[in-house]
Amino acid sequence: MGGLIKSSIARKVAMALSGLFLVFFLLQHFTINFTSIFSADVFNELSHFMGTNPLVQFALQPVLIFGVVFHFVMGFVLELKNRNARAVKYAKYSGGANASWVSRNMIYSGLVILAFLGLHFYDFWIPEMVHKYVEFAPEDPTRYYPELLHRFESPVRTGLYVVSFVFLALHLWHGFASSFQSVGFNNKYSVAATKFAKAFSIIIPLGFIVIAIILHLTH
Amino acid sequence: MNLTLKIWRQKDAASQGSIVDYQVKGIEGDMSFLEMLDVLNEQLITKGDDPVVFDHDCREGICGACSLQINGEPHGPDRLVTTCQLHMRKFNDGDTIYIEPFRAKAFPVVKDLMVDRSSFDRIQQAGGYVSVNTSGNTIDANAIPVNKDDADESFEAATCIGCGACVAACKNASAMLFTSAKVSQFALLPQGQVEATDRVLAMVNQMDEEGFGNCTNTGACEIECPKGISLENIARMNREYLKASLKG
Ligand code: HEM
Ligand code: SF4
Ligand code: FES
Numbered sequence: 001m002g003g004l005i006k007s008s009i010a011r012k013v014a015m016a017l018s019g020l021f022l023v024f025f026l027l028q029h030f031t032i033n034f035t036s037i038f039s040a041d042v043f044n045e046l047s048h049f050m051g052t053n054p055l056v057q058f059a060l061q062p063v064l065i066f067g068v069v070f071h072f073v074m075g076f077v078l079e080l081k082n083r084n085a086r087a088v089k090y091a092k093y094s095g096g097a098n099a100s101w102v103s104r105n106m107i108y109s110g111l112v113i114l115a116f117l118g119l120h121f122y123d124f125w126i127p128e129m130v131h132k133y134v135e136f137a138p139e140d141p142t143r144y145y146p147e148l149l150h151r152f153e154s155p156v157r158t159g160l161y162v163v164s165f166v167f168l169a170l171h172l173w174h175g176f177a178s179s180f181q182s183v184g185f186n187n188k189y190s191v192a193a194t195k196f197a198k199a200f201s202i203i204i205p206l207g208f209i210v211i212a213i214i215l216h217l218t219h
Numbered sequence: 220m221n222l223t224l225k226i227w228r229q230k231d232a233a234s235q236g237s238i239v240d241y242q243v244k245g246i247e248g249d250m251s252f253l254e255m256l257d258v259l260n261e262q263l264i265t266k267g268d269d270p271v272v273f274d275h276d277c278r279e280g281i282c283g284a285c286s287l288q289i290n291g292e293p294h295g296p297d298r299l300v301t302t303c304q305l306h307m308r309k310f311n312d313g314d315t316i317y318i319e320p321f322r323a324k325a326f327p328v329v330k331d332l333m334v335d336r337s338s339f340d341r342i343q344q345a346g347g348y349v350s351v352n353t354s355g356n357t358i359d360a361n362a363i364p365v366n367k368d369d370a371d372e373s374f375e376a377a378t379c380i381g382c383g384a385c386v387a388a389c390k391n392a393s394a395m396l397f398t399s400a401k402v403s404q405f406a407l408l409p410q411g412q413v414e415a416t417d418r419v420l421a422m423v424n425q426m427d428e429e430g431f432g433n434c435t436n437t438g439a440c441e442i443e444c445p446k447g448i449s450l451e452n453i454a455r456m457n458r459e460y461l462k463a464s465l466k467g
Pocket of ligand 3: 274275276277278279280281282283284285301302303304
């Protein structure tokens with residue numbers, strides 16, 4: 001079992017499992033956001049639940065943060081190790097002849113997502129934490145929807161969200177299906193799973209984009 | 220046809236190398252890429268220059284000795300062929316062709332275009348064998364029934380000639396396609412089960428120790444492999460590895 005930590009395959013599987021975990025989280029996040037465009041009440045109710053339920057706050061949230069940090073730290077480790085594996089570069093390297101751009105630039109799409117996460121934390125998570133655990137402000141279960149609209153007032157911020165989700169789509173276009181291969185799932189069933197992953201990687205980020213634009217226009 | 224060649228020249232493992240330009244004339248479309256280099260080398264020898272060193276042996280696509288990164292792709296722009304089977308008709312008169320060694324930390328340059336691929340031998344030695352008695356009382360292979368699909372897949376994996384194009388193509392210089400082919404050819408057969416656990420652990424461990432990079436599933440190896448070794452082998456090796464790690 002000890003070999004699992006330093007082996008290349010173990011790192012790869014860890015990358016895939018943390019990625020899949022984030023995909024699952026993304027779907028959950030999308031579902032809640034989606035309610036905001038047709039019912040402020042449902043959105044408030046779900047947000048209130050997520051924001052105050054102790055299981056979510058003190059069990060799921062730390063797991064999620066660990067998952068995100070683990071994933072991108074491991075991403076950087078992989079990238080550095082891989083650059084190191086070819087000390088002298090080719091004078092001419094036709095990367096595009098045999099592999100897609102997205103698959104070769106996961107670290108860049110990942111970096112954009114990381115920058116976005118910074119903005120996202122600044123926008124929602126840090127104010128939430130301050131509100132609840134620093135100021136101990138009284139909970140108002142109807143505050144979430146107006147706060148949400150307020151955030152999407154700025155066209156610049158809405159634009160940044162849109163661009164980030166384009167990069168998320170690129171990251172998932174390779175990453176989601178790639179994680180199947182990493183965990184050893186490549187057979188006649190993985191063909192359908194791969195199609196699902198490709199569809200997911202377009203539809204979900206596109207959904208986030210549409211929601212952001214609708215919220216911007218609603219204000 | 221007349222060509223401009225940009226060839227990596229490097230005196231020895233310790234020296235710095237660089238790209239040097241050469242002109243070759245009168246190249247026929249029916250020549251192989253290596254024959255084209257023979258023409259260049261004859262020119263160089265006649266002038267009293269040092270000929271370009273490159274690896275080759277069978278020149279019929281079976282030994283895996285020839286290599287070369289040609290215009291940024293291992294074994295050149297053609298698919299499912301080795302450099303020795305790449306024909307000059309794939310190029311046009313007046314073309315400029317970059318010719319470089321396969322690059323990876325685990326494939327150090329010996330001289331010019333020749334690299335040391337003994338890291339592959341060490342991966343193979345770490346576990347690429349079966350305990351089948353072959354001295355004296357050899358058992359008829361057909362005595363053990365093997366599912367036809369498994370036999371075919373095992374055979375396909377076994378067609379890997381160990382050329383290293385997968386490593387050369389990969390942006391991470393990963394040796395997963397090679398190693399997985401060598402693991403798969405046994406993992407699929409009953410004869411390979413005896414050492415199955417130790418084999419995959421030892422071979423992957425050796426692969427990591429040699430300093431190859433980590434696979435990120437770009438798929439470049441499968442496209443460039445002259446034998447069409449499939450990515451399914453990598454998935455199989457990942458499964459075998461996980462199974463073995465949990466067991467051992
Ligand atoms: C919340 C957003 C993210 C999701 C949903 C996500 C998802 C994924 C998935 C599913 C994989 C495939 C794993 C595999 O092939 O084994 C992956 C790989 C990867 N991710 Fe992320 N990721 C996210 C954020 C990030 C961030 C912030 C970075 C930071 C730089 C990053 C960097 C990488 C790298 C380098 C890889 C491996 C390259 C590859 O497999 O081709 N990801 N990601
Ligand atoms: S897998 Fe293909 S490219 Fe890699 S060493 Fe074997 S034959 Fe060469
Ligand atoms: S020289 Fe033997 S495969 Fe090319």
